[in-house]
Amino acid sequence: MRASGSGPGPDRTPPLALYVHLPWCLRKCPYCDFNSHEQRGELPERSYVAALLQDLEGQLPRVWGRRLESVFVGGGTPSLFAPESVDELLSGLRALLPWRPDLEVTLEANPGAVERGHFRGYREAGVNRLSLGIQSFDPALLERLGRIHDGADARTAIEQAQRAGFERMNLDLMFGLPGQSLRQGLDDLRTALDFAPGHISWYQLTLEPNTLFAARPPALPPEDSVAELFERGQALLRRSGYTRYEVSAYALAGSECRHNRNYWEFGDYLGIGAGAHGKLTDPTTGTVTRLLKPRQPDAYLRDPQAVSSQPVxxxxxxxxxxxxxxxxxxxxxxxxxxxxxxxxxxxxxxxxxxxxxxxxxxxxxxxxxxxxxxxxxxxxxxxxxxxxxxxxx
Incomplete structure (x- = not known):
C-alpha cells in the first residue's frame, strides 16, 4: 500500500551517499565480524582502485542525475593504502558523480597501520574527516583485543592527524573489554577527551557470530560493572560538551557524522568494493532495493561489476x-x-x-x-x- 502523494519521487528521492570498502588488514581482530582479510604479500592497490571505479561506473545508471552527499572509505584498514592510491580513487569518483560543494569524505585509519606522513597525504588527496580505530589506550587491553598498536601508537597517531590539519576527527573506543575495570574504562574516555576530538564513537564489545571471540569467549566484566561504567562514562561525556545523538555516537555541536546520519535517516547509498552493501530507492516506483557485491577480494577483482540485488x-x-x-x-x-x-x-x-x-x-x-x-x-x-x-x- 502506497501513501497517496507521499512516497519517493523525482523531487523527493533520499540523499545519496557512497561507501567504499577496502577489505585488507594486517591482522584479523578476534572480535571483528566485518568483511576483512589479512594482507598476504603486496596489496593490489592500483588494480583495486581501478576495480572500484569500474564498479561505480557500472552502477551509475541506477543514480543518474543525483549527487553525492558524503563518501566513507572503510574496511578492513583503509590506511594500508598509500595517499597516492586514495588520491587516484577520489579523483576518479569526482569524475563519475557530482559532489555537493561541502561533501564529507571520511577515511578509517588504524594507529598501527599508517606510515608517518600519510595523514598529510590523505588530507591533500581530499579526505576531510578521519576515523581512528583506537579502541583503548591501555596496552594490556589492546593486547587482549588482538590490536597491533599500543597506547603510545594511539596517542602519536592522533597528534599526527591533528598536525596534518584534520579538524574533523572521530575516535573509536570500546568498553566492556576482557578484564577492563571501571577505572580503565573511564581513563580511556578521559584520554580521548584530552585531545578534544569533535566526535567519539563509544560502544560496548559484543561477541558476534563467526568470530574468534564467539568460538572462544573471553571473560567479560559483570553486567552491573559494565552498566556503571556506561552511566559514569555518559556523565563524563556530557560534562565535556558531547551530545549522545545516536546509540553509540557522541559529538560536539556541528560535528555529527553526516554519512552515518544518512544511514540512520534511511537515506540511499551506493556500495563499492568487496562485500560492500548498497540501498537505493527507485525514483519512479519508490521500490527500495538492497545490493551486495562479492565478498572475496579475488572474485571482486575478476568482475567488479558483479552485483546481487533484492527488492525490500x-x-x-x-x-x-x-x-x-x-x-x-x-x-x-x-x-x-x-x-x-x-x-x-x-x-x-x-x-x-x-x-x-x-x-x-x-x-x-x-x-x-x-x-x-x-x-x-x-x-x-x-x-x-x-x-x-x-x-x-
Missing amino acids: APRSLPFEFMLNALRLTAGVPASLFAERTGLSPDRIGTLLAQARERGLLDPDPAVLRPTEHGLRFLNDLLEMFLEDDDPPD
Whole structure:
C-alpha cells in the first residue's frame, strides 16, 4: 500500500551517499565480524582502485542525475593504502558523480597501520574527516583485543592527524573489554577527551557470530560493572560538551557524522568494493532495493561489476526503517516514514500507539523518538515492527 502523494519521487528521492570498502588488514581482530582479510604479500592497490571505479561506473545508471552527499572509505584498514592510491580513487569518483560543494569524505585509519606522513597525504588527496580505530589506550587491553598498536601508537597517531590539519576527527573506543575495570574504562574516555576530538564513537564489545571471540569467549566484566561504567562514562561525556545523538555516537555541536546520519535517516547509498552493501530507492516506483557485491577480494577483482540485488518487501520496510531511525536519540520527523518507505503512516499506527503506551516512544505524534526507556530496551522496541505477513491492500 502506497501513501497517496507521499512516497519517493523525482523531487523527493533520499540523499545519496557512497561507501567504499577496502577489505585488507594486517591482522584479523578476534572480535571483528566485518568483511576483512589479512594482507598476504603486496596489496593490489592500483588494480583495486581501478576495480572500484569500474564498479561505480557500472552502477551509475541506477543514480543518474543525483549527487553525492558524503563518501566513507572503510574496511578492513583503509590506511594500508598509500595517499597516492586514495588520491587516484577520489579523483576518479569526482569524475563519475557530482559532489555537493561541502561533501564529507571520511577515511578509517588504524594507529598501527599508517606510515608517518600519510595523514598529510590523505588530507591533500581530499579526505576531510578521519576515523581512528583506537579502541583503548591501555596496552594490556589492546593486547587482549588482538590490536597491533599500543597506547603510545594511539596517542602519536592522533597528534599526527591533528598536525596534518584534520579538524574533523572521530575516535573509536570500546568498553566492556576482557578484564577492563571501571577505572580503565573511564581513563580511556578521559584520554580521548584530552585531545578534544569533535566526535567519539563509544560502544560496548559484543561477541558476534563467526568470530574468534564467539568460538572462544573471553571473560567479560559483570553486567552491573559494565552498566556503571556506561552511566559514569555518559556523565563524563556530557560534562565535556558531547551530545549522545545516536546509540553509540557522541559529538560536539556541528560535528555529527553526516554519512552515518544518512544511514540512520534511511537515506540511499551506493556500495563499492568487496562485500560492500548498497540501498537505493527507485525514483519512479519508490521500490527500495538492497545490493551486495562479492565478498572475496579475488572474485571482486575478476568482475567488479558483479552485483546481487533484492527488492525490500513492503512488509519488511517498517522494521528496516525503524532499525535505523530509532538509533537517533532525537528521533526523526514522523513524516519521514512515508517519505522514505512510500508506505502509508496507517501501516504502523497501531504499533506506534502500543510502543507509546509501553513508554518506549515519545508521545509526541509529530516525531518518532525513543524515550530513555526505549533506548535502554531498543531491541524490544524494534521487534514490535517485525511483521510476519504482508497485510492486504
